[in-house]
Amino acid sequence: xxxxxxxxxxxxxxxxxxxxxxxxxxxxxxxxxxxxxxxxxxxxxxxxxxxxxxxxxxxxxxxxxxxxxxxxxxxxxxxxxxxxxxxxxxxxxxxxxxxxxxxxxxxxxxxxxxxxxxxxxxxxxxxxxxxxxxxxxxxxxxxxxxxxxxxxxxxxxxxxxxxxxxxxxxxxxxxxxxxxxxxxxxxxxxxxxxxxxxxxxxxxxxxxxxxxxxxxxxxxxxxxxxxxxxxxxxxxxxxxxxxxxxxxxxxxxxxxxxxxxxxxxxxxxxxxxxxxxxxxxxxxxxxxxxxxxxxx
Ligand SMILES: [Zn+2]
Numbered sequence: 001x002x003x004x005x006x007x008x009x010x011x012x013x014x015x016x017x018x019x020x021x022x023x024x025x026x027x028x029x030x031x032x033x034x035x036x037x038x039x040x041x042x043x044x045x046x047x048x049x050x051x052x053x054x055x056x057x058x059x060x061x062x063x064x065x066x067x068x069x070x071x072x073x074x075x076x077x078x079x080x081x082x083x084x085x086x087x088x089x090x091x092x093x094x095x096x097x098x099x100x101x102x103x104x105x106x107x108x109x110x111x112x113x114x115x116x117x118x119x120x121x122x123x124x125x126x127x128x129x130x131x132x133x134x135x136x137x138x139x140x141x142x143x144x145x146x147x148x149x150x151x152x153x154x155x156x157x158x159x160x161x162x163x164x165x166x167x168x169x170x171x172x173x174x175x176x177x178x179x180x181x182x183x184x185x186x187x188x189x190x191x192x193x194x195x196x197x198x199x200x201x202x203x204x205x206x207x208x209x210x211x212x213x214x215x216x217x218x219x220x221x222x223x224x225x226x227x228x229x230x231x232x233x234x235x236x237x238x239x240x241x242x243x244x245x246x247x248x249x250x251x252x253x254x255x256x257x258x259x260x261x262x263x264x265x266x267x268x269x270x271x272x273x274x275x276x277x278x279x280x281x282x283x284x285x286x287x288x289x290x291x292x293x294x295x296x
Contacts, residue, residue, distance in 0.1 A: 032087040033247045035062065039161045039255040042179025046187025046218055049168060053189065054249060056216045061239060062247045063088040064188065065223035066117055066164060069096050069103035076229040078110055084236045087248035088112050090223065091164040091186070094119035094143030101147035108148060108155035113250055115162035115186070116140040124169040133174055137163060141266045153270065160251040161259035161267055162186055181266045182259040186249075189217020192228075200230035207235055211244070218249070 037045065037054050044050040056062060063081075065088055068074045074090075081088055090107050092114060097104045108114055119139035122128065128136065140163075148156045161183045165174075168187055175185050192207035207219060221228050236246075260269040 032085065033057075033060065033245065034087075034250045035060075035247045036252045037160075037162070037184060037249050037255075038252045039182050039184040040252075040258055042175065042181070042183050042185065044170070044175055044185040044187065047189045047214070048191075049170065049187040050185075053217065056218075056247055057245075058216055059242075059244045060216050060247045061211060061244055062218045062249050063221065064091060064115075064164075064186070064218055064249070065089070065221050065228075066091045067093055067096075067121065068223040069100045069107065070224040071100055071103060073226055073229050074100075074103050074107070074223045077223045077232060078106060078112075080229065080232045080236070081112070082110060084233070084240075086236060086246045088246075089115055089160075089162070089249045091115045091117040091162070092140075092144050093117050093121045094140040095121075097140075097143040097147045104144060104147035105151045105155065108151055108158040112158065113162070113248055114144060114148070114159045115164065115249075116144055116159075117164050118166055119143065121166045123167045125165060125174060126169055126171045130173065130177075133171075134177060137174070137178070138266055145268065156270055157256065159256075159267065160249070161255055162249065162251065178266075181262040181264070182255070183266055184251075186218065188220040189214050191220045194222050194225050194228045198227070200227040203227050204231040204235050204238075207231075208238060211239070 035054050035056060043052055045052055045054050047053050054062065063086065065077065068090060069092060090112055092104065094116070104114065116137070117140060118125070118136040120136065122136060125133040125136060144159055148159055161181075163178055163183050164186045170185065170187075178185055190207070190210035190213075192203045192210065194203045207221075211217070211219065221232075223229075239246075256267060256270065259265055259267045
């Protein structure tokens with residue numbers, strides 16, 4: 001009897017852990033505004049380099065994290081974002097996605113947008129031949145797609161047709177090549193120098209200073225840096241206290257399909273999970289949300 005009660009207790013605890021996590025996810029999606037970004041023809045966004053910005057409102061900040069996934073720091077950052085109900089965009093590097101596919105799936109499962117940042121993060125794609133630069137970009141997309149292959153469909157859809165050049169070292173030829181595949185390029189409005197050897201305190205100060213100066217925009221951070229994880233919670237709290245809100249960059253409806261339909265695409269069409277018709281006796285044994293339909 002005792003063990004039955006104990007296992008019932010364990011089950012209840014498990015359910016309690018799962019149900020609020022899902023409910024919290026839904027509440028968070030309402031809290032962080034989703035900014036739908038058009039990708040047709042491959043626009044380039046971010047006032048630091050381009051005339052165009054994503055449609056953020058005053059005092060709205062879109063957090064973006066580059067260079068992961070990283071087994072030490074990405075999970076810390078995911079927990080901080082969850083705690084504050086903030087959704088972000090992760091520009092991932094192919095080799096790390098291949099090495100840590102479970103973290104790619106975790107980022108997607110927690111409702112963040114996944115974007116890519118080449119295969120191995122060469123500092124300057126301008127110095128590459130067109131063929132090798134294109135291979136870098138393509139393999140970045142392929143690695144993230146492979147990592148998500150076993151994830152549920154709604155998580156696989158988190159991979160957006162979004163790309164960011166390492167070091168923001170773009171080239172107009174490559175932007176055009178991405179554009180032909182309906183992949184949008186992202187720069188930013190501000191950074192926080194978290195890739196430099198400065199303290200987490202300095203990163204926070206620089207982020208706040210740069211955000212206050214521009215007023216709204218995309219912030220570049222790195223989920224590979226302990227100093228970023230160390231200051232992120234405090235940065236979010238300060239921004240919220242100062243009246244800022246957060247926005248998640250998501251592709252405009254149909255953007256994925258548009259990218260997948262391009263000639264020589266970088267994103268493949270999402271393979272829908274096949275639902276096999278069930279044998280009548282098997283169906284009868286399984287609980288169904290719609291018993292009336294199941295009996296027909
Ligand atoms: Zn980078």
